[in-house]
Structures are given as C-alpha cells and as structure tokens.
Amino acid sequence: MNLDRYSRQMLFAPIGEAGQRRIREGRVLLCGCGALGSAIADGLTRAGIGSLRLVDRDFVELSNLQRQVLFDEQDIAEQLPKAIAAARKLSKINSEVALDPIVADIDFTNILKFAEGVDLILDGMDNFETRFLINDAALTTKTPWVYGGCVGSHGQVLPIFPGETACLQCLIGDVPEPGMTETCDTAGVLGPAINVVAALQVTAALKLLSGRRDLLPPELTIIDVWDGTLRKMSVANLRAQSNCPACVQGRRDWLSGTRGSQTTVLCGRNAVQISPAKKQTLSFSEMASRLRAVGEVSYNPFLLRLTPTNGEQQITLFPDGRAIVKGTDDLAVARGLYARYVGT
C-alpha cells in the first residue's frame, strides 16, 4: 500500500503511519450528503478511508451551492442526485477510496442494509426523525456514530458509542414539537458553521478509525462561529441517569417503524417529500409520455422532473416512487399533487 499522498497526515504524530494504515481500512456510512454530508465526505475521502457509502434522497439545487462544497452548476444542469454528483467529485479527489453512492430515502426498511459492514456512521442529515432512526440502527448493530447538527451560525457534535456512552435519545428524549426550534427555514445557515461541525465530525472519525477511541471522551461540543465560541459539555453520567427508552430499555421505536412519517417537510426547501409505503419501480419513459400532456417534463436515469403548466409547484420523482414536491410546505397540497400526477 503506497501511502505517499497521506504524508502530511502521517507526520501528525497521533496518527502516524500505523494510524494511516488503519484509516485506509476504515468503512464508513454517511447518512445524508447535503451541507454537512458533502463537507464530511470531502474530508474523509481526502484523509484516505477505505470505503464510503453515501446515501442521500435529494438532488442538487442552486441554493445548495452557497455551502454544499462538493456541488457545482453543472450538477444542476445535469439534474443529478446529490449522492451521484458527490461520488463523481470524490472519485476525482481520491480514486483509492471505494465509493458506494446510493440515491434513497433512509427509512426503517433499509437502514440496516446500509449500515451493514461499516465501522462508523456519520450524520449528515437535516432532520431529527432520521437521526433517531440512525440512533436505533447504531444501537442495534453496535456501530459508533457521530451526531452533528447545525442552524444559523451554531452547531453541535456528539460521538456516540452504543452501550457505552449516552445515545441521542439519552440527550434528547424525543423530536421537538413543531415550532419549538429554529430550522434552516427560519434561521438560515452559514457555510462556515457547517464546515466547523463537519470538521469536528471528521476529526472524531479519524480518531476512531486510526485506533484512538480513547481520545473521544463522552462530550457534547457546541460551537458558534458568529460568536467565536466553543463549549464542551460532559455527558459521561447521562446514560446512567436517563433510563433511556432506546439504549437502556432496549426499545427501537424508530427502527421498528412505530415512529416516523412517510411525508416530510424538507428543512429550508419549501418542499415536501412523499415516500410511498410500498417501494415501486417506475418507468420514466412511460411516465414522461403520460405527463407531457400536463406540463414540462425532463428525466435522466436518476430522476424525472415535472413542472405542471397550471401550477406553482414542481415534482421530482425517483425510480422507487418517492417524490419531492417543491413550492409548498403544505403536506396536504403535496399529497394532492402526488395523487393527481403520480397516483397513490
């Protein structure tokens, strides 16, 4: 194994050549490839991990380019899903990393398959529901994972070692009620905040993958790039005092499908995602010929886009029947459009 390209990283004593060799064997699942996810994927790929499975449900849009470092205007012109666009860039950055891009919505039916055979899960998501699902999957497979969240100029990171340290549900018992937290919709988000949070997540990954798990104490790191602050909060006793339904009592409400919705408002997008209960296999050529009567249609192997003639919304349809309806955050409107144009 030629490690020349990692010479600067190996010169860093806590990693060294032995650590780099371990990093080269590391297998990572990255959930979400938006702002956090693309910065994480970039960092891990340059650092030379062994394999990276990227799962993302979305496609590249112009408003992403302010902070989503792997994407460019060409990706938008080609209407590429983020996982595909990211993998194309990453393969040019480091062809030694085995990349496995997957265009899918992570849900309770598929997450264990995605998590199979990985050493670590990194969180690049933009919603609590999927994070609780990742938490359940990590507890079940005993896979370490690193939570990261970001809004405005503010971010937070928590490494989680299932069965050993506090899990996400120890920290936050449930998803917030609507309107109780700022979102990207209401507070926006700064690229530098994303980059700092992603850097902390990647650093945690490098420590773990290089064999320095001992350097990851049970601490919640809270940063604010506008204020220039960084705080560390101990969560060493949190698991013992939480009586957590997930990691102490063993419940898997999210992984069992008891919790979680099929229809989701997408953070900061004025868009709604609809996931059919049963996965389908759509023929885009047939759909396109049918839908051309009602609006403008374009498609590629990854997605089909419909802009109805008499409407303000746009529907992006994926081969498994999942759709993102843009131009509304009203679930009923989105479901209605899906039913009208795609079927139920």
Add this chain to the structure above:
Amino acid sequence: MPRVSFTPNLERHVHCPTGEAAGQTVRAVLDAAFQANPAARGYVLDEHGELRKHVVVFVNGTPVRDRRQLSDRVAPSDEVYVYQALSGG
C-alpha cells in the same frame, strides 16, 4: 449569583441574553431568568413546567438529573446553560 446563558440558536430566536439570576435550584434560577425574559419560558419548559424533551440544562457543564422538578442545587458561582438540539445540516 449564578450565571445563566441560553444556546445561541434560542438566544437569536427569543430575547434571552446571558445574565445573572438568583436562586439555589435550577427551577429557581430559571424562574428568575424567565421573569426577565418571559418569551423564552415556552421554548424551554412544557405546559407542566418540565423541561421540553429536546432541551437539556447543564450546570457547570454537566446535565441536571431532575428534568421534572428541576431540583438540582445551584451555587452562586455556578453556570447554568440551556441547550437545545439542532435539526439542520
């Protein structure tokens, strides 16, 4: 007096600047802080006066044990930090 600060994303959402608040328990300190910043109360406590599920209160960097009664003791030199989980990414 104990020093009380709120996570920046909450601080930018409702008026709740860092300041001092009198009290010997987390409940008393928060009540004093909410007297000065009443709009913040609903984002931290639910209708039963308990901490909301996605909120954690840390005293000197350690999470409080009693999330319902908020009876953990607070010394005058302590720092109370109100944390809220973030969804974005």
